[in-house]
Structures are given as C-alpha cells and as structure tokens.
Amino acid sequence: MKFIDLFCGLGGFRHALEKHGARCVLSSDNDKYVAESYYLNFKDNPLNDITKILVKDIPEFDCLTAGFPCQPFSIAGHRKGFEDVRGTLFFDIVRILNERKPEYFILENVKGLINHDKGRTFKIMLNTLASKINGVENSFVHKDCLDYNVFWSVLNASDYNVPQNRERVFIVGFRNKSVKYQFPQQERLKNKLENIIEDRPNQFKQISDLSYKYIIKYLSEHNKYNEIKNLKYLVASEIRRSRVNFRFDNISPCLTTKMGTGGNNVPYLVNQKRFFTLKECLSLQSFPKNYKLVDNYSESLKQLGNTVVIKVVEKVFSNMIRYSST
Numbered sequence: 424m425k426f427i428d429l430f431c432g433l434g435g436f437r438h439a440l441e442k443h444g445a446r447c448v449l450s451s452d453n454d455k456y457v458a459e460s461y462y463l464n465f466k467d468n469p470l471n472d473i474t475k476i477l478v479k480d481i482p483e484f485d486c487l488t489a490g491f492p493c494q495p496f497s498i499a500g501h502r503k504g505f506e507d508v509r510g511t512l513f514f515d516i517v518r519i520l521n522e523r524k525p526e527y528f529i530l531e532n533v534k535g536l537i538n539h540d541k542g543r544t545f546k547i548m549l550n551t552l553a554s555k556i557n558g559v560e561n562s563f564v565h566k567d568c569l570d571y572n573v574f575w576s577v578l579n580a581s582d583y584n585v586p587q588n589r590e591r592v593f594i595v596g597f598r599n600k601s602v603k604y605q606f607p608q609q610e611r612l613k614n615k616l617e618n619i620i621e622d623r624p625n626q627f628k629q630i631s632d633l634s635y636k637y638i639i640k641y642l643s644e645h646n647k648y649n650e651i652k653n654l655k656y657l658v659a660s661e662i663r664r665s666r667v668n669f670r671f672d673n674i675s676p677c678l679t680t681k682m683g684t685g686g687n688n689v690p691y692l693v694n695q696k697r698f699f700t701l702k703e704c705l706s707l708q709s710f711p712k713n714y715k716l717v718d719n720y721s722e723s724l725k726q727l728g729n730t731v732v733i734k735v736v737e738k739v740f741s742n743m744i745r746y747s748s749t
C-alpha cells in the first residue's frame with residue numbers, strides 16, 4: 424500500500440504505517456525544523472506548504488494520513504459544501520481526497536476538535552467527508568460530500584499500553600461502504616511510566632528555585648500529600664504561580680506543543696528533581712530511543728508534543744487492513 428504523510432511532523436504516521444509494509448510516496452510539512460528532523464530519520468525532505476501542492480504532482484497513493492492543525496471555519500456551515508471549509512488546512516485534505524479518491528484515510532486531531540465552535544466544526548468536517556458515519560447513513564449529505572464510509576472515536580494512549588494520558592480523535596475513512604470498522608480494543612496498562620523513566624540520564628534540565636517553590640507549595644496543599652509526597656514517579660506539570668498539576672498513577676500527563684515554549688510545560692519528576700528528558704518524551708510517544716532529533720531543545724520538545732503516539736496509530740491502521748479485507 425502507498426500512502427502520503429501530510430502535516431508529517433516527526434513522522435509518527437510514517438513509522439506506524441511502514442511497520443505494516445506501507446510505503447510513503449509524499450511527505451509535507453512547512454516547518455523547517457520539522458523538515459530537518461524528518462530528513463535525519465527518513466532521508467526525505469518534506470519541506471513544502473500543503474496549500475501550494477498541486478494534486479497532479481502527487482504520486483499515486485492508496486491512503487492519506489494527516490494530523491492536521493485545527494482552525495476555525497470563518498463561514499462555517501452556511502453553504503453546506505466545500506465553501507464551508509475553503510481557506511483552512513482541512514480544505515487541502517478535502518481537495519486532495521476529492522480529486523484522487525484514495526481507498527483510505529486516517530485523520531488525527533486533539534479531542535477538543537469535537538466541541539470546537541459548539542461542535543459545528545466537527546460536524547462540518549464529517550458532513551464534508553462522509554455519507555456514512557460510524558455505520559449509519561449520514562442524513563446531512565450535500566452535493567460536495569466526498570462519499571466516504573467514516574468511523575471516528577476518541578482514543579487515549581493509556582488505554583493502549585502507553586503510559587501517557589493523551590486523548591486524540593481519530594477519523595478513518597473507507598471508499599468501500601460495506602466495511603464495518605472497529606477501533607482497536609482497549610488493553611490493560613502493563614507498561615508503566617517507571618519503565619520509561621531513565622535511571623541516570625546523562626543530560627537533564629533542572630528547575631528554577633522559584634518554580635520549585637510553587638511545586639512544594641501546591642504539593643503541600645494537595646489532599647493526598649502524605650500518600651504522594653515521596654513517590655519516585657510523582658510528576659508535576661503545567662507549573663505556574665497560580666497552580667501546579669500532579670500525576671501519581673505511574674502515567675505521564677499529556678505531552679503538549681507548549682513544551683517548546685518553556686521548561687515549566689515539560690513534565691517534572693518531583694523527587695528526582697528534574698524534567699523529563701527528550702529520550703523519555705520519545706518513548707512516551709512510542710518512538711524508538713535512537714530516533715534523531717534536531718540539535719535544538721525547544722524545537723525538539725515542540726515536535727515531540729505535536730506528534731502522534733506510534734503504537735496507537737499502528738493499532739488503528741492494522742484494524743483498517745483487517746476490517747477492509749473481511
């Protein structure tokens with residue numbers, strides 16, 4: 424199977440699909456640091472803006488993958504057609520699907536997409552893509568509808584044996600209307616955060632005295648203070664003067680793009696007095712430990728916060744193969 428890796432970032436989709444024998448024929452991302460990382464690992468240069476890609480220049484492919492940025496629709500819902508999404512990056516996915524009509528697609532986004540603009544954004548997207556949604560005929564089909572058989576669900580990485588609380592909406596599409604897709608079954612979490620945390624990392628970042636004070640202040644006010652204060656894997660995140668979040672269930676908080684904007688957005692191991700390392704972030708997204716990152720700490724963190732969890736995509740994709748051949 425051939426696929427195109429749009430908004431490719433670190434290449435999470437590419438890793439997952441290649442593990443199942445699929446071959447990438449085009450990658451696109453308009454961020455120069457992303458392109459550098461991608462090149463280091465895949466020897467492909469994805470540096471291009473999707474809005475500038477002409478469909479005629481895209482090689483033949485069977486599957487489109489995209490973890491696209493979420494943007495508001497300025498004229499949402501008025502004309503009930505492609506006009507509703509024109510000018511957004513989602514539109515670029517639509518125009519490629521419309522002209523090439525590949526057999527499959529996989530889209531991924533933050534869970535918040537579902538409630539964005541009181542749910543209208545997501546509804547418009549589904550009505551643009553699907554004549555069938557989660558097995559039910561879509562009664563809002565309009566003239567421009569791409570006529571896909573679409574299934575969507577919110578999946579949390581921690582339900583797939585990855586110790587990170589990362590909820591993402593996955594939308595998968597099939598041209599074949601008779602496919603009855605099932606998202607992967609949840610699994611017991613055996614792989615805990617403690618399996619990912621390095622014993623004695625060579626390089627790690629420490630916290631400022633002031634931020635450490637915030638942690639101690641909010642920790643001492645926590646209603647489980649005595650239970651959690653000495654835990655080896657007590658994690659503080661979103662460290663602010665006004666609040667600090669704690670996790671003490673051996674699962675990491677969600678890694679976010681914000682990690683790239685400053686140290687306090689990187690999860691912090693309270694009793695080891697250090698932030699998560701880049702290697703630990705790679706493992707939490709189920710990237711191989713030897714994955715190469717650009718020599719820029721902030722950009723690497725931003726890319727790591729943006730990426731998909733490879734293991735989750737692998738399971739979603741392997742079920743696509745399974746259910747489309749039954």
Ligand SMILES: C[S@@+](CC[C@H](N)C(=O)[O-])C[C@H]1O[C@@H](n2cnc3c(N)ncnc32)[C@H](O)[C@@H]1O
Pocket residue numbers: 430431432433434435436451452453454457471472473474489490491492512726729730731
């Ligand atoms: C949420 S991230 C996708 C991450 C990716 N799925 C991964 O596995 O790492 C969105 C990506 O879209 C890229 N992007 C934003 N605008 C773009 C555009 N106009 N053309 C191509 N890529 C774009 C960003 O640079 C970012 O890497």
